Amino acid sequence: xxxxxxxxxxxxxxxxxxLSRLPVLAKPPVAESLTRQIYFTGASATAGxxxxxxxxxxxxxxxxxxxxxxxxxxxxxxxxxxVLREVGPxxxxxxxxxxxxxxVTTELALMHISGEVANLRQMRIDPRxxxxxxxxxxxxxxxxxxxxxxxxxxxxxxMLLSSLTIDASLRELTGEFFALTSxxxxxxxxxxxxxxxxxxxxxxxxxxxxxxxxxxxxxxKAAINGVTQSTLLVLLLNVVFAYLVFGQAFFGLVTAKL
Amino acid sequence: MSTGAQGLALGxxxxxxxxxxxxxxxxxxxxxxxxxxxxxxxxxxxxxxEVRSEPQTRLVLLGVDVDGLRPAGRAALRDRIAFLPAxxxxxxxxxxxxxxxxxxxxxxxxxxxxxxxRVKGILEELGADxxxxxxxxxxxxxxxxxxxxxxxxxxxxxxxxxxxEEQQRGLxxxxxxxxxxxxxxxxxxxxxxxxxxxxxxxxxx
Numbered sequence: 001x002x003x004x005x006x007x008x009x010x011x012x013x014x015x016x017x018x019l020s021r022l023p024v025l026a027k028p029p030v031a032e033s034l035t036r037q038i039y040f041t042g043a044s045a046t047a048g049x050x051x052x053x054x055x056x057x058x059x060x061x062x063x064x065x066x067x068x069x070x071x072x073x074x075x076x077x078x079x080x081x082x083v084l085r086e087v088g089p090x091x092x093x094x095x096x097x098x099x100x101x102x103x104v105t106t107e108l109a110l111m112h113i114s115g116e117v118a119n120l121r122q123m124r125i126d127p128r129x130x131x132x133x134x135x136x137x138x139x140x141x142x143x144x145x146x147x148x149x150x151x152x153x154x155x156x157x158x159m160l161l162s163s164l165t166i167d168a169s170l171r172e173l174t175g176e177f178f179a180l181t182s183x184x185x186x187x188x189x190x191x192x193x194x195x196x197x198x199x200x201x202x203x204x205x206x207x208x209x210x211x212x213x214x215x216x217x218x219x220x221k222a223a224i225n226g227v228t229q230s231t232l233l234v235l236l237l238n239v240v241f242a243y244l245v246f247g248q249a250f251f252g253l254v255t256a257k258l
Numbered sequence: 259m260s261t262g263a264q265g266l267a268l269g270x271x272x273x274x275x276x277x278x279x280x281x282x283x284x285x286x287x288x289x290x291x292x293x294x295x296x297x298x299x300x301x302x303x304x305x306x307x308e309v310r311s312e313p314q315t316r317l318v319l320l321g322v323d324v325d326g327l328r329p330a331g332r333a334a335l336r337d338r339i340a341f342l343p344a345x346x347x348x349x350x351x352x353x354x355x356x357x358x359x360x361x362x363x364x365x366x367x368x369x370x371x372x373x374x375x376r377v378k379g380i381l382e383e384l385g386a387d388x389x390x391x392x393x394x395x396x397x398x399x400x401x402x403x404x405x406x407x408x409x410x411x412x413x414x415x416x417x418x419x420x421x422x423e424e425q426q427r428g429l430x431x432x433x434x435x436x437x438x439x440x441x442x443x444x445x446x447x448x449x450x451x452x453x454x455x456x457x458x459x460x461x462x463x
Binding site: 027028029030032107111114115116119120121122123124125129130 | 307336337341343347348349350351356359360361363364365367370411
């Protein structure tokens with residue numbers, strides 16, 4: 001229990017440090033590191049996420065139409081509620097944990113064990129400035145961008161499939177979608193996914209810089225800690241956000257008293 | 259340290275009872291700190307890089323006794339010191355060029371313009387081919403190329419004191435001959451500077 005508290009405290013301290021050191025992003029080596037992180041997490045993951053997004057959107061709509069014998073209004077409502085608000089940010093977060101979370105934790109743990117983190121200190125460079133700040137910002141920005149991809153592809157794919165399978169035209173579905181969607185839905189999901197990305201990066205960087213040992217065996221242990229804890233943190237943040245913004249958590253099981 | 263600190267580039271007086279020898283390097287020129295044990299070398303390097311002496315020890319850097327310094331004074335003094343690790347201390351995911359410009363890009367980004375010509379000049383002076391070396395990742399470099407990359411990296415910062423750790427370790431005869439020129443090339447570019455070689459004595463069983 002004390003270990004969990006220490007890790008939580010360590011991540012919180014790291015978050016405070018990152019917030020206080022954002023101007024370091026203007027330094028050329030850090031800016032380059034940020035660009036690389038955005039490319040790795042955002043750009044190179046796009047192809048995979050497009051396929052997954054299209055698959056999930058069409059799957060949800062097909063399922064709803066088949067099981068609930070839904071009409072156009074219900075199908076679009078479910079797309080907005082499920083894909084736009086919840087599944088989009090969560091899919092992007094899971095993909096980022098799978099790809100970037102593991103990579104960041106492993107890379108930093110290896111750098112720590114091989115003495116490269118100490119080499120940075122010898123160059124009077126704080127490892128958190130060069131290694132953590134660009135990764136946290138890069139992964140947060142990329143997660144928000146990936147969420148938008150997922151939403152566009154999943155909603156678009158879902159509506160296209162609906163127009164082919166139920167008695168509603170694509171135009172009718174699109175009109176229904178814009179009538180049901182408010183700017184809050186987009187802002188909510190983008191802010192949420194930005195925080196998901198920041199949380200994933202902070203937890204993974206923390207475990208990468210604090211591997212549980214100095215042998216090579218500590219690297220997979222650090223990766224496991226980073227992935228499991230960032231997944232739990234994302235789920236927790238999702239519940240907190242749903243409760244704060246919509247007054248509901250756990251799909252309506254917990255409701256705020258207004 | 260019985261003598262005054264002013265004429266010393268590096269003065270280290272260890273705590274009594276450890277069996278370690280004192281180090282006194284005058285300002286200017288290339289010097290060997292003498293053979294020392296691995297543990298003493300680590301303690302000395304750590305004290306110099308942190309600009310902080312351990313209890314019951316005394317450390318003088320560039321004529322200044324570090325005990326009386328405030329944090330700002332320590333930081334200013336640290337900026338004038340460079341360390342050349344035995345293995346080069348490179349980052350494995352950056353190529354030679356990126357490793358060379360990392361500290362200068364971080365601490366003095368305004369000096370980045372024109373740095374390519376300086377790097378080329380230093381490499382050519384040491385007989386290396388810049389086109390061949392600069393794109394290499396550390397995993398593809400020879401031990402000498404790693405030391406050379408690290409040397410160019412510190413040379414760009416024009417430090418007043420260079421602490422070079424076991425410069426001959428792991429090198430073949432050609433590499434040893436080339437690495438032996440580092441102090442002379444440094445002193446040519448920084449005439450008032452001090453280059454200190456740290457060598458580890460063979461441990462007795």
